[in-house]
Amino acid sequence: MAIFIDSSDPKEIQELYGWGVLSGVTTNPLIIAREAPDADLGERIREVLKVSWGDVSVELTTETEREQLEEALVYHAWDRERICIKVPMSEHGLRVVHALTKKGIKTNVTCMMAMNQAYLAALAGATYVSIFSGRVKDLGYDVRPVISSTRTILEREGLPAKIIVGSMRSMFDINEALEAGAHIPTITPPLLRKMVHHPRTESTIEEFNNAWRNRGSKK
Numbered sequence: 193m194a195i196f197i198d199s200s201d202p203k204e205i206q207e208l209y210g211w212g213v214l215s216g217v218t219t220n221p222l223i224i225a226r227e228a229p230d231a232d233l234g235e236r237i238r239e240v241l242k243v244s245w246g247d248v249s250v251e252l253t254t255e256t257e258r259e260q261l262e263e264a265l266v267y268h269a270w271d272r273e274r275i276c277i278k279v280p281m282s283e284h285g286l287r288v289v290h291a292l293t294k295k296g297i298k299t300n301v302t303c304m305m306a307m308n309q310a311y312l313a314a315l316a317g318a319t320y321v322s323i324f325s326g327r328v329k330d331l332g333y334d335v336r337p338v339i340s341s342t343r344t345i346l347e348r349e350g351l352p353a354k355i356i357v358g359s360m361r362s363m364f365d366i367n368e369a370l371e372a373g374a375h376i377p378t379i380t381p382p383l384l385r386k387m388v389h390h391p392r393t394e395s396t397i398e399e400f401n402n403a404w405r406n407r408g409s410k411k
């Protein structure tokens with residue numbers, strides 16, 4: 193079990209890595225465009241690498257197989273151990289995953305909504321298969337069977353791919369993904385912060401601290 197952070201913000205990543213609960217980072221073009229529209233991708237990811245440990249997923253932005261392979265090699269050179277190439281699921285995307293796997297380069301196949309897609313990605317050699325909880329639910333489907341059947345088939349076939357569940361929008365989504373068999377929920381900074389808090393925890397701590405501060409005052 194592990195938790196990844198779904199962000200490209202070096203400041204947030206450094207702060208939240210300090211909790212000791214994170215072991216990887218996932219980004220995508222939408223996240224980076226929102227968080228830092230003017231950033232240079234290479235500089236941003238190098239900053240992220242400095243303040244984190246574990247795999248850092250960087251998604252391909254080009255569209256043809258040849259362009260994607262070239263782009264992947266550029267990202268891989270930023271850190272040969274830790275950069276994981278995020279490949280959007282497609283027919284040629286599978287060829288890209290297969291080619292990168294043969295070179296020993298880690299991949300994360302992304303934008304997947306169904307078990308059949310995740311199974312193909314795992315067979316092609318993906319290190320991670322990413323299922324999008326919120327977007328499956330937007331379509332009116334239950335994401336739990338997608339996650340649990342993917343976990344079952346990966347285990348039955350002895351495929352080493354790990355299931356990342358992204359597109360998390362609530363605490364409920366996280367709990368549901370973990371219970372259904374996700375290896376790794378990838379969580380945005382605001383949602384990760386919400387996991388810490390509970391009103392009853394906070395009122396209990398306040399009660400204990402008040403009792404300690406006021407001890408002896410009734411004598």
Ligand SMILES: O=C(CO)[C@@H](O)[C@H](O)[C@H](O)[C@H](O)COP(=O)(O)O
Pocket residue numbers: 198218219220222223249300302303322324326327356357358359360378
């Ligand atoms: O695919 C992965 C993890 O591998 C994630 O980074 C994924 O791209 C994000 O969770 C996306 O933000 C999902 O889309 P959205 O519904 O949150 O817009």
